[in-house]
Amino acid sequence: MSGDSASAIQRSQVDLVDFIDWSGVECLNQSTSHSLPNALKQGYREDDGLNLESDADEQLLIYIPFTQVIKLHSLLIKGPEEEGPKTVKLYSNKENMGFGNVNDFPPSDTAVLSPDSLKGKPIVLKYVKFQNVRSLTIFIEDNHSGSDITKVQKIALFGTTVETTDMKGLKKIEDH
Amino acid sequence: MVLEATMICIDNSEWMRNGDYAPSRFQAQADAVNLICGAKTQSNPENTVGILTMAGKGVRVLVTPTSDLGKILACMHGLEIGGEMNLASGIQVAQLALKHRQNKKQQQRIIVFCGSPIKHEKKLIEMIGRKLKKNSVALDIINFGEQDDGKIEKLEALLAAVNNNDTSHIVHVPTGSSALSDVLINTPIFTGDGEGGSGFAAAAAAAAAGGLSGFDFGVDPNLDPELALALRVSMEEERARQEAAAKKATEEAAKQEKGEGQPSGTQDAMMTERANVATSEVDNKDDENALLQQALAMSMDDPDSGHETRDTDMSDAAADDPELALALQLSVQDGTKDSSSQSDLSKLLADQSFVSSILASLPGVDPNDPSVKNLLDSIQSQTESQQKNEEKEPKEDEK
Numbered sequence: 310m311s312g313d314s315a316s317a318i319q320r321s322q323v324d325l326v327d328f329i330d331w332s333g334v335e336c337l338n339q340s341t342s343h344s345l346p347n348a349l350k351q352g353y354r355e356d357d358g359l360n361l362e363s364d365a366d367e368q369l370l371i372y373i374p375f376t377q378v379i380k381l382h383s384l385l386i387k388g389p390e391e392e393g394p395k396t397v398k399l400y401s402n403k404e405n406m407g408f409g410n411v412n413d414f415p416p417s418d419t420a421v422l423s424p425d426s427l428k429g430k431p432i433v434l435k436y437v438k439f440q441n442v443r444s445l446t447i448f449i450e451d452n453h454s455g456s457d458i459t460k461v462q463k464i465a466l467f468g469t470t471v472e473t474t475d476m477k478g479l480k481k482i483e484d485h
Numbered sequence: 486m487v488l489e490a491t492m493i494c495i496d497n498s499e500w501m502r503n504g505d506y507a508p509s510r511f512q513a514q515a516d517a518v519n520l521i522c523g524a525k526t527q528s529n530p531e532n533t534v535g536i537l538t539m540a541g542k543g544v545r546v547l548v549t550p551t552s553d554l555g556k557i558l559a560c561m562h563g564l565e566i567g568g569e570m571n572l573a574s575g576i577q578v579a580q581l582a583l584k585h586r587q588n589k590k591q592q593q594r595i596i597v598f599c600g601s602p603i604k605h606e607k608k609l610i611e612m613i614g615r616k617l618k619k620n621s622v623a624l625d626i627i628n629f630g631e632q633d634d635g636k637i638e639k640l641e642a643l644l645a646a647v648n649n650n651d652t653s654h655i656v657h658v659p660t661g662s663s664a665l666s667d668v669l670i671n672t673p674i675f676t677g678d679g680e681g682g683s684g685f686a687a688a689a690a691a692a693a694a695g696g697l698s699g700f701d702f703g704v705d706p707n708l709d710p711e712l713a714l715a716l717r718v719s720m721e722e723e724r725a726r727q728e729a730a731a732k733k734a735t736e737e738a739a740k741q742e743k744g745e746g747q748p749s750g751t752q753d754a755m756m757t758e759r760a761n762v763a764t765s766e767v768d769n770k771d772d773e774n775a776l777l778q779q780a781l782a783m784s785m786d787d788p789d790s791g792h793e794t795r796d797t798d799m800s801d802a803a804a805d806d807p808e809l810a811l812a813l814q815l816s817v818q819d820g821t822k823d824s825s826s827q828s829d830l831s832k833l834l835a836d837q838s839f840v841s842s843i844l845a846s847l848p849g850v851d852p853n854d855p856s857v858k859n860l861l862d863s864i865q866s867q868t869e870s871q872q873k874n875e876e877k878e879p880k881e882d883e884k
Contacts, residue, residue, distance in 0.1 A: 338619045341650050364649070365619040405589050407620060 322382045325375070325466040326351055333374040333444075337408065340364040343460075345371060354463040357387075361461040367452050369394075369459055370408060374444040378471045381439035385431040386422060387463035391454040393427040394461060396420075400446040401439055411448050424453065431467060441471070490533045490550045490591040491525055492579035493518055493598070498540035498570040500601035500631050505660040510630050513665035514598050515561055517627070520666050521596065522557045524675055533591065535582055536560060539575035540568040540601075546578065550586050570601045576613055580622055593622040596674065599640060600630030607639050614646025621649070625674045629658040629665060723846075730847050736814070737859070 329349070336345040343362035347353045363369045381401070388394055398416035400406065417438040426432055445466070452459040495518060501511035518536070525532045533550035534557055547560040576595060583593040595617070603610070617624055624647040626640050637657070644655045656672045658665055669675055 337621060365615045365646075368619075407584060409584070409620075 322467040322469060325379055325381070325468050328375045328377060328379055328470065330374040330376045333372070335372040336361070337370040338364050338366065338368060340458075348461045348464045349373075354387075354465070357462050359462075360388075361464075363449075363457075363459040367449075367455075367457055367459045368408060369447075369449040369461070370406060370411065371447040371449070371464075372404070372406065372444065373447070373466075375442065379442050379468050380436070380471060381434060381442050381445065381466060381468040382436055383431040383433045383467045384420065385429060385463065385465040385467070386427065386461060387429040388422075388427045388452075388459075388461045390424050390427060392452050392456055392458055392460040393422065393424075394449040394451075394459055395422055395453050396450040397422060398448040398450060399434065399439075400448065401442045402444055403446050404444060406446050406448075416448070427453075429463065431465075439468070442468075486529050488529055488531055488588075488591050489525065489594050490535075490583055490586045490588070491521075491594045491596060492535045492537060492550065492582050493521065493596045494575045494579055495536060495538050495564070496540060496570045496598045496600045496630070497538045497564055497566050498568055498601045499566060500570075501566050503630065506629065506658075506665055510600055511564075511566055514600065514629075515564075516664065517598070517666045517669055518561060519558060520669070521675070522554060526552055526554050531588065531591075533586065533588070535579075537575065537579060537582070538564065539572065540570045541565060542568065544571060544574045544578045546582055549582055569604070570599070572597070572599065572603050573605050573609055573613055576617070576624075580617060580620065583622060584620075593620070594625065595622060596625045596627070598627045598629070599636075602631050602633045603636055603639050605639075607635070607642055610639050610643045611646045614643045617647045618649050623647070623649070623652040625653060626655040627658065627665075627669065627674070628655060629660075726847065 326349070334345060334349070339345055340362040341364075343360050345361055347356075347359040348361035353359050361369070384397075384399070386394060386397065397420045398411070399418045399420070400411075400414065401417040403414065418434045420432050420434070422432070447464070449459055449461070495514060497511065501509065501514065503510050506513040522534045525534050531552065533552050535546065535550035536548050536557060537544060537546040547564075548557055551557065576597065579595045579597075580593075583595070586593070614624070624644070626644060628637065628640055640655060644653055647653045654673045656669065656674060658668045
């Protein structure tokens with residue numbers, strides 16, 4: 310299975326970091342010095358010293374809108390063994406979620422991370438549930454050690470884009 | 486100018502009947518609320534404010550976050566005093582009201598007026614604070630009225646739990662001293678985290694200080710900001726002119742050594758005529774437009790006389806602007822030019838009637854005074870060389 314997922318990424322899945330709409334990205338309960346771009350942005354996320362950390366308690370709510378519709382195949386989360394996330398719930402196309410209403414809807418998928426996955430192994434998701442994703446909400450419910458601070462070093466999403474019209478490619482039709 | 490949705494939690498418990506804040510605690514609170522609503526809506530037109538009461542029969546939302554100031558002020562009428570304040574519920578309901586705001590882009594803020602004792606445990610208060618922080622809601626606490634043991638401690642604990650990067654504040658208002666609103670105006674609650682006190686706050690302070698007539702020029706900046714601004718600008722200009730005139734007096738002694746001109750006498754007469762014409766017009770803004778047009782007409786019709794007026798323009802333009810005076814001095818002494826100052830001079834040189842009006846308005850300066858005439862003549866020689874540059878430079882100026 311692990312070999313399968315690795316090859317799936319090589320085959321057709323793309324790292325979706327290029328399709329993230331950065332203007333709408335939000336993260337609730339993040340610490341101001343250790344914020345979401347540390348885990349999500351190219352360059353920052355490769356640096357294991359730069360983490361996303363939670364603030365008031367161990368939960369984190371991350372909202373990622375995309376610039377176009379995508380299909381999400383797999384997820385990669387890297388974190389320290391102790392304070393890395395354990396239970397991660399994913400919600401597709403739900404906007405403006407808060408900690409109050411995370412439990413109101415069933416998640417599109419739930420992933421329980423093992424210390425192994427925290428080293429940077431991609432987790433394959435229920436592909437059928439993520440066929441038409443405009444935005445993704447990641448709810449990190451708890452961490453392995455049970456401490457008040459959850460630390461995340463890297464979050465990467467893999468998938469494909471749905472065939473969409475490239476508006477730049479449209480040419481004006483000449484009148485006959 | 487932060488885009489914000491604010492919920493104001495009012496304490497309308499029995500403790501608010503007390504008169505230790507004039508006229509009563511409740512009235513002082515209401516005034517403060519009105520001021521805050523005004524300040525918020527003015528700092529950003531898309532800001533919304535809502536109000537709820539914490540005491541009475543229970544926590545009641547009077548108006549959900551709206552940008553309609555009239556609606557907010559209207560709901561402050563007919564509020565009844567009674568019951569006991571429920572701080573925890575009040576804050577939680579406020580948080581809920583903010584959660585369902587229409588514009589999700591707005592930052593969330595709760596302002597709590599706490600005038601009676603707090604019956605909750607410190608732990609509960611802290612938990613509420615942490616929940617607010619988790620949902621990125623800022624909190625401003627106004628502590629006034631009843632001070633019992635532990636109230637300040639609880640409020641400080643609440644602030645510590647909520648505070649994220651100094652977005653939340655607490656203000657303690659002691660009894661007596663001055664009105665609640667006056668104390669609040671100087672706090673970050675009004676001035677918005679050091680963005681710079683809004684003009685509203687400044688005007689409100691002026692109003693509080695001396696009634697309506699307390700405004701600088703008898704004009705309410707809120708009612709007519711443009712007129713107030715124009716008056717203020719003209720006052721500053723006048724002051725600057727007078728300062729520069731004093732400077733000029735010392736320069737004149739040096740310049741008297743330079744040439745003389747017979748025509749200057751007649752030119753002065755023409756100038757004073759123009760000055761009278763100019764001053765007969767309405768003040769300031771209209772003046773400048775008309776003057777500019779006159780200047781243009783003059784410069785096209787009569788370049789010779791234009792020289793003289795431009796001379797005076799230069800001295801008076803210099804009088805008008807201390808920086809210009811400095812540039813003038815430099816050009817007189819060195820003959821080397823800073824092109825930007827020259828072009829400024831050139832512009833103002835053209836604005837002759839503006840200058841002539843200034844000349845007439847300067848106290849103690851008589852256009853027929855020999856020293857002034859000498860000054861004008863001496864400048865004439867400089868401006869002739871400047872005009873050559875002026876022709877080249879207007880194109881640069883226009884940009």
